[in-house]
Amino acid sequence: MTPNEFRSFGHTLIDWIADYRAGIRDRRVWSDSQPNAILVQLPSTAPLDPDSPQALMHDLERLILPNISNWQHPMFYGYFPANSGLEAVLGDLVSSGLGQLGLNWAASPALTELEERMLEWIQAISSIPSQMKGVIQDTASTATMVALISARERSTDYALARGGLQGEAQAQMIYFSSQCHSSVEKGGLLAGFGKDNLRIVPVDKNFDLIPSELERMIQGDIALGKKPCAIVATVGGTTTTACDPLPEIAGLAKEYGLWLHVDAAMAGSAMILPEKQNLFAGLEGADSLCLNPHKWLGATFDCSLYYVADPEHLVRVMSTNPSYLQTSTDGQVKQYRDWGIPLGRRMRALKLWFLLRLEGVTKLQARLRRDLENAAWLEQEIKSTHNWQVLNPVRLQTLCIRHEPNGLEGADLDKHTLAWVNQINASGNAYLTPAILDGRWMVRVSIGALETTLEDVQCLWALMQEAVGL
Amino acid sequence: MTPNEFRSFGHTLIDWIADYRAGIRDRRVWSDSQPNAILVQLPSTAPLDPDSPQALMHDLERLILPNISNWQHPMFYGYFPANSGLEAVLGDLVSSGLGQLGLNWAASPALTELEERMLEWIQAISSIPSQMKGVIQDTASTATMVALISARERSTDYALARGGLQGEAQAQMIYFSSQCHSSVEKGGLLAGFGKDNLRIVPVDKNFDLIPSELERMIQGDIALGKKPCAIVATVGGTTTTACDPLPEIAGLAKEYGLWLHVDAAMAGSAMILPEKQNLFAGLEGADSLCLNPHKWLGATFDCSLYYVADPEHLVRVMSTNPSYLQTSTDGQVKQYRDWGIPLGRRMRALKLWFLLRLEGVTKLQARLRRDLENAAWLEQEIKSTHNWQVLNPVRLQTLCIRHEPNGLEGADLDKHTLAWVNQINASGNAYLTPAILDGRWMVRVSIGALETTLEDVQCLWALMQEAVGL
Numbered sequence: 001m002t003p004n005e006f007r008s009f010g011h012t013l014i015d016w017i018a019d020y021r022a023g024i025r026d027r028r029v030w031s032d033s034q035p036n037a038i039l040v041q042l043p044s045t046a047p048l049d050p051d052s053p054q055a056l057m058h059d060l061e062r063l064i065l066p067n068i069s070n071w072q073h074p075m076f077y078g079y080f081p082a083n084s085g086l087e088a089v090l091g092d093l094v095s096s097g098l099g100q101l102g103l104n105w106a107a108s109p110a111l112t113e114l115e116e117r118m119l120e121w122i123q124a125i126s127s128i129p130s131q132m133k134g135v136i137q138d139t140a141s142t143a144t145m146v147a148l149i150s151a152r153e154r155s156t157d158y159a160l161a162r163g164g165l166q167g168e169a170q171a172q173m174i175y176f177s178s179q180c181h182s183s184v185e186k187g188g189l190l191a192g193f194g195k196d197n198l199r200i201v202p203v204d205k206n207f208d209l210i211p212s213e214l215e216r217m218i219q220g221d222i223a224l225g226k227k228p229c230a231i232v233a234t235v236g237g238t239t240t241t242a243c244d245p246l247p248e249i250a251g252l253a254k255e256y257g258l259w260l261h262v263d264a265a266m267a268g269s270a271m272i273l274p275e276k277q278n279l280f281a282g283l284e285g286a287d288s289l290c291l292n293p294h295k296w297l298g299a300t301f302d303c304s305l306y307y308v309a310d311p312e313h314l315v316r317v318m319s320t321n322p323s324y325l326q327t328s329t330d331g332q333v334k335q336y337r338d339w340g341i342p343l344g345r346r347m348r349a350l351k352l353w354f355l356l357r358l359e360g361v362t363k364l365q366a367r368l369r370r371d372l373e374n375a376a377w378l379e380q381e382i383k384s385t386h387n388w389q390v391l392n393p394v395r396l397q398t399l400c401i402r403h404e405p406n407g408l409e410g411a412d413l414d415k416h417t418l419a420w421v422n423q424i425n426a427s428g429n430a431y432l433t434p435a436i437l438d439g440r441w442m443v444r445v446s447i448g449a450l451e452t453t454l455e456d457v458q459c460l461w462a463l464m465q466e467a468v469g470l
Numbered sequence: 471m472t473p474n475e476f477r478s479f480g481h482t483l484i485d486w487i488a489d490y491r492a493g494i495r496d497r498r499v500w501s502d503s504q505p506n507a508i509l510v511q512l513p514s515t516a517p518l519d520p521d522s523p524q525a526l527m528h529d530l531e532r533l534i535l536p537n538i539s540n541w542q543h544p545m546f547y548g549y550f551p552a553n554s555g556l557e558a559v560l561g562d563l564v565s566s567g568l569g570q571l572g573l574n575w576a577a578s579p580a581l582t583e584l585e586e587r588m589l590e591w592i593q594a595i596s597s598i599p600s601q602m603k604g605v606i607q608d609t610a611s612t613a614t615m616v617a618l619i620s621a622r623e624r625s626t627d628y629a630l631a632r633g634g635l636q637g638e639a640q641a642q643m644i645y646f647s648s649q650c651h652s653s654v655e656k657g658g659l660l661a662g663f664g665k666d667n668l669r670i671v672p673v674d675k676n677f678d679l680i681p682s683e684l685e686r687m688i689q690g691d692i693a694l695g696k697k698p699c700a701i702v703a704t705v706g707g708t709t710t711t712a713c714d715p716l717p718e719i720a721g722l723a724k725e726y727g728l729w730l731h732v733d734a735a736m737a738g739s740a741m742i743l744p745e746k747q748n749l750f751a752g753l754e755g756a757d758s759l760c761l762n763p764h765k766w767l768g769a770t771f772d773c774s775l776y777y778v779a780d781p782e783h784l785v786r787v788m789s790t791n792p793s794y795l796q797t798s799t800d801g802q803v804k805q806y807r808d809w810g811i812p813l814g815r816r817m818r819a820l821k822l823w824f825l826l827r828l829e830g831v832t833k834l835q836a837r838l839r840r841d842l843e844n845a846a847w848l849e850q851e852i853k854s855t856h857n858w859q860v861l862n863p864v865r866l867q868t869l870c871i872r873h874e875p876n877g878l879e880g881a882d883l884d885k886h887t888l889a890w891v892n893q894i895n896a897s898g899n900a901y902l903t904p905a906i907l908d909g910r911w912m913v914r915v916s917i918g919a920l921e922t923t924l925e926d927v928q929c930l931w932a933l934m935q936e937a938v939g940l
Contacts, residue, residue, distance in 0.1 A: 003492040006556040014480035017567030022473040038583040046591040067580040084569030086476040097487030099554030110537040113508040121516040139812040164664020192662030194634020342609035
């Protein structure tokens with residue numbers, strides 16, 4: 001494709017995306033596609049000769065658009081906001097267009113230094129402790145695994161340089177609450193710890209980790225000859241927005257010499273609001289922190305930020321420096337290849353740069369506050385309506401709710417819950433995620449898509465009341 | 471940013487990228503930026519109020535463009551081609567624009583099924599054994615680590631469900647040659663094996679792993695009570711295009727029960743050429759394979775393909791299935807979250823779809839053949855010129871070369887080599903990567919940027935001859 005062909009088709013696609021976003025309200029929210037419906041319509045082999053842009057446009061309309069779930073829809077209340085701000089979309093376009101590959105600093109000085117600065121921008125507006133240094137990772141799953149590997153290596157005094165985890169006499173132990181994201185267990189297992197060495201710490205009525213239980217478990221393991229290695233604390237857990245008490249946990253981490261990783265993947269966006277920074281008090285005692293601007297903030301997946309208190313340790317664990325990666329400026333500059341698993345890297349900082357500059361901090365803060373107010377409004381409505389329950393403290397923009405008609409409980413209540421939420425989801429008018437809490441189904445309402453207004457939330461509330469009445 | 475503001479700025483950026491690509495020959499290839507030159511020009515804090523698109527364009531011109539290395543330049547002969555085809559750039563734009571997040575099949579049916587089909591397209595045109603199933607990963611580094619973790623879990627009968635690697639009595643061992651990519655050692659260390667348990671197998675004069683040495687090491691470890699776990703074989707190694715003998719290695723893997731991972735990150739693009747598929751003979755004995763269409767093929771970083779012979783094993787190692795990720799179609803469809811480390815995923819298959827449809831297989835093959843012919847031409851020139859040496863068998867498009875004036879050897883030869891290559895790189899007229907081979911500096915010429923013609927390679931040869939004459 002020549003630059004001029006790119007120009008022509010590029011303009012068409014920019015308009016197509018603009019039209020898609022402008023008209024998204026007319027689409028259903030959650031896909032009603034049947035399994036394999038797209039697959040059977042795609043040819044089984046690649047074309048030998050070029051297709052035309054027109055043919056591709058036709059298939060985008062015919063095959064792709066009817067078979068996606070519209071995460072950018074204002075009536076999307078599922079999982080968490082996965083906002084792809086149009087500013088960030090353009091920043092990412094520039095990244096692909098420039099075709100940079102940041103193998104090392106010299107391979108793209110602007111890539112490295114823009115990344116460094118964007119991490120400082122987010123750090124400053126989010127009041128992340130100033131001694132921490134950051135790097136962009138793809139997702140929180142990866143960041144958590146990197147944190148657990150870093151913890152493993154600190155706790156074993158760099159066993160990777162010797163016999164690895166298999167050479168250690170003492171079992172290394174990890175601690176986290178039942179409200180932690182599934183990626184914590186996954187990261188621990190992939191990092192080689194083994195399920196027997198993962199401890200699930202009980203939570204209180206707010207779904208927050210109980211520090212005294214954590215300490216009891218740590219002491220128990222020490223008594224058994226095991227070695228407590230890491231704690232993963234959550235601020236704003238996926239299911240219930242659980243906020244583990246960081247100051248107490250950090251105290252225990254320090255006392256017993258454990259690594260403290262703080263997973264604020266979703267809630268971390270709220271750190272740009274001074275009035276919410278109290279949720280993150282105690283962060284100065286953390287060894288690592290993850291937050292995902294590709295969620296609520298709008299930086300377009302994938303853009304997960306990972307901050308560490310001791311970057312030298314991270315580099316020591318992650319570095320690799322064969323001769324063909326050496327450049328004459330080593331030492332004077334950051335080599336982000338040594339800050340994570342992949343060697344290559346995209347210029348992902350462009351997404352953040354475009355978002356932060358074209359929106360500005362004040363507008364981003366205003367949008368998040370709008371969502372918090374809408375969540376507070378819905379919480380008030382639900383709490384003041386007969387038979388409806390809010391099951392979690394609404395610390396941010398996620399509500400865990402249930403409609404509990406008189407006398408309904410157990411499996412019958414589960415059936416009722418799934419019936420009304422599935423009816424809404426199947427209608428295409430809104431999307432909510434059902435989830436299990438304390439063994440019973442409930443429904444999560446996560447407010448914060450880019451275009452969600454108070455009127456949209458009011459509309460959702462009407463849909464919910466209508467659904468339970470049927 | 472409204473859809474109409476996006477439309478306007480989007481058109482501007484499409485034109486800007488088209489102009490950048492059309493005019494790239496007028497730019498220097500490798501950056502001559504000084505450390506921190508960009509950093510100091512970026513404000514230390516994010517703006518509170520929105521900046522204009524014009525201000526951003528100004529900074530793209532002023533700060534970014536002069537401070538990047540131009541990987542898409544036709545005179546780029548460094549590392550490996552990291553081609554960002556303009557078709558793929560547009561496919562990636564659509565991915566960001568749609569803002570899909572493939573947490574599970576239902577979250578974006580088209581994302582999952584297009585990915586499945588694109589993996590089948592590549593598999594078919596590349597003659598990858600038909601029983602293998604694929605998934606898109608970010609980079610080969612990640613794919614290699616996933617392979618080593620999978621090997622670990624097969625070898626230990628799923629130790630992750632028990633005490634993990636630290637609960638195993640026998641040390642698990644990994645084998646690979648000195649010509650393997652640095653990510654293999656890194657992946658092994660991060661996966662917990664420990665440096666003492668990584669075995670470097672000697673290579674022959676072609677830089678290929680020697681199977682008899684491999685077997686000797688395996689037997690030696692068994693005699694010591696250790697457990698051989700995995701072999702990583704390379705087809706088309708980064709430094710020298712080493713091609714380990716897969717049939718013999720696969721035979722040993724089968725005989726001793728080891729996992730065989732084949733790293734064809736760079737060379738895998740050549741599998742679309744029937745006449746090069748002999749390099750991959752023996753692949754049917756592999757447990758896993760990685761190839762990177764984001765390199766020579768042009769699919770825009772990041773797009774690394776990972777194929778496995780036993781997808782059920784992969785899912786068993788990588789899966790996590792908490793309630794909020796369950797959907798009613800589980801079992802009928804692929805859940806790619808269980809095929810790798812990250813939970814979320816972009817719609818990366820769009821890049822492949824756009825590239826393969828807008829180019830067609832025949833044109834892609836023709837471009838790769840052009841590069842092979844250009845490499846053969848340069849090889850012939852160098853070999854027939856006094857004092858010039860080609861140090862590797864040129865199996866694809868990478869030459870390892872040295873200019874060895876009479877009598878020059880040792881440190882003096884290194885000095886000469888670095889002098890002439892650094893002079894070319896500093897001139898901005900071309901970029902070549904110096905690397906160490908058998909303890910001495912040499913220069914890699916990797917041919918295959920999208921726009922590199924025979925005339926460009928002739929120009930490079932003239933620059934090289936001129937540089938050594940000075």
